Each structure stands twice: as C-alpha cells, then as structure tokens.
Amino acid sequence: MCPQSTTLDNDLTSFIGRRKEIAELKIVLSSTRLVTLVGVGGVGKTRLARRVGQGLAKGFAHGAWFVDLARASEPALVANVIAEALGVPDQSALSPRSALAEYLADRELLLILDNCEHLLQACAALVSDLLRSAGGVVVLATSREPLGVLGEHSWPVPPMSMPDLANVAPARGGYVYGYEALELLEERARTVRPEFSIGPVSRPMAAQLCRRLDGLPLAIELAAVRLRALSLEQIVARLEDRYRLLSTGNRGGPARHQTLRAAVDWSFDLCSESERSLWSRLSVFAGSFALPDAEEVCAGGEIEREDVFEILSGLVEKSIVLCEGADEKSRYRLLETIKAYGHERLVAAGEDVTLSRRHRDYYLELAERSEDGWFGRDQVRWCVRLQNAQANFWAALDFCLATPGESSTGLRMGGALVFFWNACGHLKDGRYWLGRVLDASADPTPERVKALWVNGYVAMTQGDNTAAMACFADCLALAAQLNDATARAYCQQFRGSAEQFKGNLEEAELLLEEAVRSHRRRGVVNSLTVLATAQLGFVSCLIGKADRALELCDESCAVSEAHGELWALSWAHWVRGLAYWTLARFEPAAVALGDSLRAKNALDDRLGMSACVELLAWIACEAGASRRAAQLLGAAKALWASIGHPLFGSVELLDIHDGYLERLQSALGVKAFGQCHELGEQMSVADVLSFACDEGTPAPDGEPRLTRREKQVAELIADGLTNKQIATRLVISQRTAEGHVEHVLAKLSFQSRAQVAAWIAARG
Structure with missing residues (x-):
C-alpha cells in the first residue's frame, strides 16, 4: 500500500486550536514510540490526534495512518480492523496479529489508534507486540484511560481554554479572543449563521455557555448548531435547567460525565x-x-x-x-x-432486540442478494457495497452468536457471504466468523453443510489445506446424510483444487471432472460453476493437456462474457495464460495475463494479482527481458507474502519458479539480480500493476522502465536538485527521496547523477 496521510484530512475544518499541545506532542513523539491521549469523551482527543498526525506524516517514510477502533466489536477483531485500515491483504493463513506484525516489520510509519477504551486489554497487548516487532512504528493512541504498556507516555487532554466568568475581556495570545473555546464556538456558529460573531456585548454570554459546557468541543459544537434557531441567552437558559436536573439525579457520578450527558440530553430534548x-x-x-x-x-x-x-x-x-x-x-x-x-x-x-433483529435481517438479505446477484455485470458494484457493509455484517453476526436460537441464521449469513470472503479479499474474516458460527451450531442442517464447504474453500485459498480437508470431510458426510447433491458438488470442486495444490493431480482431475459434470447435469450456471471449468483447465495444464485447458478456458470465457461475469473470467484468462506459456506461445500468454490482471485490479483480488505477476515474470524471462523479469519476481514475492503460500503451494509451479530464479541469476549475475529483485519487492501495488500491465511483449533490457514517481525523480536529478531539494519539491521525506534516487540509478545501471542527466537529455 502506498504511504498515505491524506485520510487524516477528513473531518478537519478551519479551526486550528490546541497549537501548544500539537507542538509539544510533536516533540514528545520524536523521542517516544507510544503516546496515549487520555481524556473524557468529547474532549477532542480524536481531532487532536488527527492534527498531530497531519503535521508529522511527511516525516515518516510510509506516512501516518488513522484507525478507528470503535468498529472492532470484540478483542479478537482489533488486529483485523488495523490491518484493513493499513491495507494489509486479507488472504494469508497467518493470524491477523502475525500478519500485521510481519507487514509492519520493515515499515516506518505513525499509527494512530482511536477509541481504544472499549477494548483496552486487547489494544495494550497488540501495541506492546507491535512496538517490539516493528522498530519503525510509532503509536499515537486515544483512550479514556492509559493502555498500561511499558514505555507509554500518557498525555492528558484538557478541555479547551476558557475565560473566567468574572473576567471575559479579550486576552492576548494566539487566538482572536485568547481562548480556544470561544474560537470554536464562533467558527462552528458561523456554519449555521454566517453573520454570527462574538462581540463585546455577546462575549460574557458566550463565555458563560462555554464555561457551563466545561470547554468540551463536542458540547460546544452541539450548542453552536442550535444558534440557527436560538439566541445565546436562550441556549444558556435551557442548559441551566438541564444541568440542575442532572446534578440532582446523578450527584455520585463524575462531574465530567454529568456535563457531557447534559449536553447530549439537551440536544436530544431539542x-x-x-x-x-x-x-x-x-x-x-x-x-x-x-x-x-x-x-x-x-x-x-x-x-x-x-x-x-x-x-x-x-x-x-x-x-x-x-x-x-x-x-x-x-x-x-x-x-x-x-x-x-x-x-x-x-x-x-x-426496542433494542427488535431493531437489532431487523438490522440483522436486512444484512442477511443483503448477503443473500449479493450471492445471487454476483453472477452478472454488477460485480464491482457489489464488491464496493459489501466492503461498505463490512462492520454491519460483523454486528449482524454478533447478534446471531449472542442471541439464543439465532446460530443457524449465523451459519446462513456466513455461507451467503462466500464471494465477500473469497473474491473481495476477506479470507481472515471469513475463517474467523465461519469458525465461530460453525462452533455455535452443530445441528445437521443445510445451513451447516454449506458453511462447511465455504469455510473449506476459504482455508484452501489461504493455503491451509489441512483445515480445508477437515471441513470437506465433514461436509461430505453431512451432505450424504442430508442427500444434498449441491453441497457435494461444490465440496468436490474445491476439494479437487486442494488435492491439486498438494500435488495429487490425478485425484484432483477426477474430483473436478465430477464437480463439472454435476453442475452441468443440474443445469446450474453461476460464478462458481464457471470457475470449476477454469479450475479443471488449471489441472489440465499441469498434467500436459494444454490444448484441453484452452478449450475449457474458451468455454469459461464464453459463459462469463455472455453474462458480464468478471471474477471467474479473470481466472479463466489466467489459466489461458498458463496454457499458452506451456505451449511456448508467450505473446498471447502475456495478453491473456494482462486481461486477467486488469480484471483482478478492479476487484482488488490480491491472490489473483500475485498469480498474474508471477507468470508475467516467467514470460519476461523467456523474452530476454531479464531485468524486468527479476523485478517482477520481486514484486510477486511481496504479493505472495501477503497471502500465504506462493503459487498456491503447488509443487509443480514452485519448481518452475525456482528454475527461472536460477536462469536470471546466471544471466544477470547474483548482484544485479538481487538489485532488480529488491526493486520489485519495494514497489507499491499501484506501481506493480502499472509496470506489469505494459502493453505488448516485454521490451528488451536496453529500455529500462521507471515508475511515474521515479521518472519525476530522474527529471529532478537532471535539473541538478539534491536529495533534500527533491524531498521538498515532491513533499516526501528525505529518506524516501534517497530511496527513489537509488532505485533510479539501479534500474538504469548508472553510477552517477550525471549519467541520469545525460539519459534524460538524450530522451528529449
């Protein structure tokens, strides 16, 4: 994932209070790896963290990343939420915590974890692990209490500065009125009443309002909105009554809780x-x-x-x-x-149970409609919609697990999300939720038999064939008990692929042929049945039946294209590329793989991207583009690492991969190969896609390819800029600029910046 900090701009407005805190926090974070902003809800911890992150992002090679942990409904999901926010691919058999630690091990970034208080122990344990395993990561957390981690710097976030009611004259300082609370009140009030201002007459009442609200940003913002219909005097009068009532009803509670609840109660009453x-x-x-x-x-x-x-x-x-x-x-x-x-x-x-059940039913229906509607021209739209609904799927599954008598519905939802788990890159989530709902209900039902083969399919895709085979065995036994031919067909289909990846090609061919015959006999046509034909073609390639593989791919492509199907089509293109490669027809192989890669990018299918880049590296090697091939192999290695097992764990394909490594090391020399390979490993996914999808057959090594950013750097080198000046011009860290310069020199096989300048000049 490319370093990003732009997401920190969300929800930020023109108000720039807390200047002193921001400046001091930047200093503290330069020497401390964990700072926790502690304070009552509504005091502005989140906004302060965003402001600090926005100011520090450029100083980290991989930027600053904001993660809202309020979406994590239970401790086990903390790592998942962080991984998703960072863009860690969800297709590895590693645990979410291990995958996250591995992803961050060699990165330099600021990780902002917001709303830790409801999962304090889980957050503390994970942060502690990450600080030990990822030396380049600095954590800025927000919570209502410290995490309690060794080395933590706890930073209390106070309310905004306010004037004493006895002295509300303008004060000298960095703000117009000398106080942040008054600044915020005026700035927010102007969004609903552009003409509003706090003048000498209104200043005492404005100060009283801010004081009554204890300077809490949330409460002040709620008050400011009401200025559309009420005056300052009217707001204060209503708030006065509310505070009196709450003070009487909850004298034993902390004053800050009384105050915030008063503000929200008051807003509710209005x-x-x-x-x-x-x-x-x-x-x-x-x-x-x-x-x-x-x-x-x-x-x-x-x-x-x-x-x-x-x-x-x-x-x-x-x-x-x-x-x-x-x-x-x-x-x-x-x-x-x-x-x-x-x-x-x-x-x-x-009404809580009624609404929660209605919510669950709605998202169950959405999951089932996505399964039914997946086979068609709306796959990308479905992908986006399912991604947007992820947190609500979790909440709905939580309801199924927490409510007696609802576990069977949880199985139903888990099975219906088959494409969300597999095609949309949520394999870890799938294993987690399917495992929980299967453990919660052992009744021999159609919902359970489907959840079993879906869980096996997810495990197989991750490369966890042991777990997959256990699921398939249970599924076949239950399918026989229920006389469920549909479940048996899907189970045999994915069991066939699992056998293939284990190296049992003859058994794999028999199982996939059985599945394809069963699908055809029952007249079922959908994304999974079209995929089955391509899977059979995959096995055919490995057993020397390339012509048969091409026929099967033609069949898959024809059905997919007729229905506007994209996901199964992308796999059919990939198998076609493999088949052409086995026939030494490298140009049509590159075309097929390019078609596959573009489709997989649209669906964010990291597993498929990895497979495409790998084969494109083989083809580049055959075309004599050794440097390009080495760089693609490096990119593929990085992509595979995010998923689990390279090349699906296939012994046959791994042997071919090793053969190409040896050829390229011999052609380039170990040192040059290592440089190109490392360049590929360090590329962003976007750059890999751009590099791998170059039109036509690979160019010879005499035409080096630079990424868009590297071309910018090369041009700035030609203009005579230093690394520091390049960093300033491109708004990146000097360390990142130095890395880009090294990449440019390595790709061009140059030893000096003067050579880069000459190369740019020669190209016009």
Whole structure:
C-alpha cells in the first residue's frame, strides 16, 4: 500500500486550536514510540490526534495512518480492523496479529489508534507486540484511560481554554479572543449563521455557555448548531435547567460525565419526536450506513419510510449524524458518544432486540442478494457495497452468536457471504466468523453443510489445506446424510483444487471432472460453476493437456462474457495464460495475463494479482527481458507474502519458479539480480500493476522502465536538485527521496547523477 496521510484530512475544518499541545506532542513523539491521549469523551482527543498526525506524516517514510477502533466489536477483531485500515491483504493463513506484525516489520510509519477504551486489554497487548516487532512504528493512541504498556507516555487532554466568568475581556495570545473555546464556538456558529460573531456585548454570554459546557468541543459544537434557531441567552437558559436536573439525579457520578450527558440530553430534548426515535434506531448500525439502509431498518411505527430522509437530514443539520460523500454516494455515521446515548434510549424504550433483529435481517438479505446477484455485470458494484457493509455484517453476526436460537441464521449469513470472503479479499474474516458460527451450531442442517464447504474453500485459498480437508470431510458426510447433491458438488470442486495444490493431480482431475459434470447435469450456471471449468483447465495444464485447458478456458470465457461475469473470467484468462506459456506461445500468454490482471485490479483480488505477476515474470524471462523479469519476481514475492503460500503451494509451479530464479541469476549475475529483485519487492501495488500491465511483449533490457514517481525523480536529478531539494519539491521525506534516487540509478545501471542527466537529455 502506498504511504498515505491524506485520510487524516477528513473531518478537519478551519479551526486550528490546541497549537501548544500539537507542538509539544510533536516533540514528545520524536523521542517516544507510544503516546496515549487520555481524556473524557468529547474532549477532542480524536481531532487532536488527527492534527498531530497531519503535521508529522511527511516525516515518516510510509506516512501516518488513522484507525478507528470503535468498529472492532470484540478483542479478537482489533488486529483485523488495523490491518484493513493499513491495507494489509486479507488472504494469508497467518493470524491477523502475525500478519500485521510481519507487514509492519520493515515499515516506518505513525499509527494512530482511536477509541481504544472499549477494548483496552486487547489494544495494550497488540501495541506492546507491535512496538517490539516493528522498530519503525510509532503509536499515537486515544483512550479514556492509559493502555498500561511499558514505555507509554500518557498525555492528558484538557478541555479547551476558557475565560473566567468574572473576567471575559479579550486576552492576548494566539487566538482572536485568547481562548480556544470561544474560537470554536464562533467558527462552528458561523456554519449555521454566517453573520454570527462574538462581540463585546455577546462575549460574557458566550463565555458563560462555554464555561457551563466545561470547554468540551463536542458540547460546544452541539450548542453552536442550535444558534440557527436560538439566541445565546436562550441556549444558556435551557442548559441551566438541564444541568440542575442532572446534578440532582446523578450527584455520585463524575462531574465530567454529568456535563457531557447534559449536553447530549439537551440536544436530544431539542429534537422532534421523530428525530429522537430515528436517532435511537440508528444506534443499531456499526460503522457507516447509506440512506436505503436507514429506510429499511429504521422505518416503522411513527416513522414512515418516505419520511426517513427528511428526519435524517434534520439530524445531520443538528450534527447528531455525520454525512460523508455526496448525492447518492452519501454515507452516514454516528459519533460513538452519540451512538451510545441513542442505544441507551433504544434499550429504555424496549426496542433494542427488535431493531437489532431487523438490522440483522436486512444484512442477511443483503448477503443473500449479493450471492445471487454476483453472477452478472454488477460485480464491482457489489464488491464496493459489501466492503461498505463490512462492520454491519460483523454486528449482524454478533447478534446471531449472542442471541439464543439465532446460530443457524449465523451459519446462513456466513455461507451467503462466500464471494465477500473469497473474491473481495476477506479470507481472515471469513475463517474467523465461519469458525465461530460453525462452533455455535452443530445441528445437521443445510445451513451447516454449506458453511462447511465455504469455510473449506476459504482455508484452501489461504493455503491451509489441512483445515480445508477437515471441513470437506465433514461436509461430505453431512451432505450424504442430508442427500444434498449441491453441497457435494461444490465440496468436490474445491476439494479437487486442494488435492491439486498438494500435488495429487490425478485425484484432483477426477474430483473436478465430477464437480463439472454435476453442475452441468443440474443445469446450474453461476460464478462458481464457471470457475470449476477454469479450475479443471488449471489441472489440465499441469498434467500436459494444454490444448484441453484452452478449450475449457474458451468455454469459461464464453459463459462469463455472455453474462458480464468478471471474477471467474479473470481466472479463466489466467489459466489461458498458463496454457499458452506451456505451449511456448508467450505473446498471447502475456495478453491473456494482462486481461486477467486488469480484471483482478478492479476487484482488488490480491491472490489473483500475485498469480498474474508471477507468470508475467516467467514470460519476461523467456523474452530476454531479464531485468524486468527479476523485478517482477520481486514484486510477486511481496504479493505472495501477503497471502500465504506462493503459487498456491503447488509443487509443480514452485519448481518452475525456482528454475527461472536460477536462469536470471546466471544471466544477470547474483548482484544485479538481487538489485532488480529488491526493486520489485519495494514497489507499491499501484506501481506493480502499472509496470506489469505494459502493453505488448516485454521490451528488451536496453529500455529500462521507471515508475511515474521515479521518472519525476530522474527529471529532478537532471535539473541538478539534491536529495533534500527533491524531498521538498515532491513533499516526501528525505529518506524516501534517497530511496527513489537509488532505485533510479539501479534500474538504469548508472553510477552517477550525471549519467541520469545525460539519459534524460538524450530522451528529449
């Protein structure tokens, strides 16, 4: 994944308070590897962390990354959420924690972990492990209490600075009014009343409001929104009454909790009845949701479906709900504090189980519709929709596991998400949830038999053939008991591939032939049955039946293209490339693999990308482009490492791979080969795709290829810029710039910057 820090810009506005804290935190983080921002909910820990990350991102070779751990519903999912945010491919048989540690081992980045308090022990254990195994990682966490990790620097986040009520005259300092709370109030108020300003007359009342809200940013922002309809005096009067009531009702609780609850209670009371009801119902969503999701789950009773949009818009205006994106792509979410408050109200109304079940049913239906609709022209759209719904799938599966009598529905959902697990790159998630729902329900049901073969398929794709075979054995036994021919056919199909990867090619061919015959006999045509034909073609290549493999690929491609299918089609193209390679027809092989790679990129299929880049390296070697081949092999190695077993663990393919390594080392020499191979390993996925998808057959070694960034660096070298100046011009760290310069020199086989300048000049 390319280093990124742009995601830190989200939710940041023109307000730039806490200058002193930001400056001091930057200093602390230069010498401390773990800093935890500690404070009450709503005090601004998240925004402060984002600001610090935004300022420090350029100083880390791989940038700064923000991870919202509120999406992790249980300790076991902490590593998954972090891995997903960092772009760690979800196709390795390693545990999520091990895969994350391996991914971060050689990276230099700032990792911002937000909302650690609800999973404190899990976060502490994981952070401790990462700090030991990844020497280039610095962690900035936010929590309501310290993590308790050795070496942790706990940083209390205080409320914003406020004037004393006895002295509200302007003060000297870095802010217009000398106090951050007043700055924030005015800035936010102007978003709803552009003409609003805090002048000499209104300053005492504004100061009183900020003081009554204890300088908490969340409370101030909620108050500012109400200035659309109320004056400062009216807001303070209403808030005064609310505080008096809460102080009487909860004197034993911490004052800060009384204050924040007062602000949220007050905001709740200012909503209409329908807004209050929708606010409570929206608390069943995890992560973000779209308007159609809210309409389906939250409508009912006093809320008509056609009214949801207007009510939701009102909540957005009141800053209760955050809106991300625009138009039909808009997605919504609740801040965790607001969500927790809404859930309390939902429980108090006795609607929590009903809404949670309705939420589960909606996402179960979505999962089943995605399975049915996958075979067609909307695969990329389905991929995006399923990715957006991930956190809600987790919440729905959690409901199935936590609610008596619902485990069978959990099996049903886990099986229906077969393409989400396999085609959308969520193999670890699939193993986790399928394992849990299978453990929760041992009843011999159709839902269980399907979940078994789906789990086996996921394990096989990861290269965990031992676990896969155990699932297939249980599935076959249960399928026989239930007389389920469909489950048997799919089980034999993926069992065939597992046998193939174990080297049992004859057994694999028999099993896949049985599966293909069964699919045809039952007249079933979908992505998995089309894939079965390509899988049989794959085995045919390995047993010397390349012509048969091409015929099978032609069949798969014809069916896929007729239905607009992309995923199975991409595998058929890959097998076709392998078949052409076995026939020494390298040009059509490169074309087929290019077609496959572009399709796999659209689906973010990392397993498929790895397989394509590997074969393209073999073809480059056959074309005499040794440096290109070595670099592609390095890129493939990095891609395979993120998945698990290179080349599916196939003994036959691994032997071929080793043969090409020896040829390239002999052709280039060990040192030059190592340089090219290392260049490939260090490429981003985007650069690998660009490099691998060059049109036509590979160019000879006399035409070196630079990535887009490397071309920029080469041109700046030709202009006479130093590494430091290049870093400044491209807004990257000097260390990153030095790495790019080294790559350019190695690719061009040059020893000096003057040679680079001459090469640029010769190219015009």
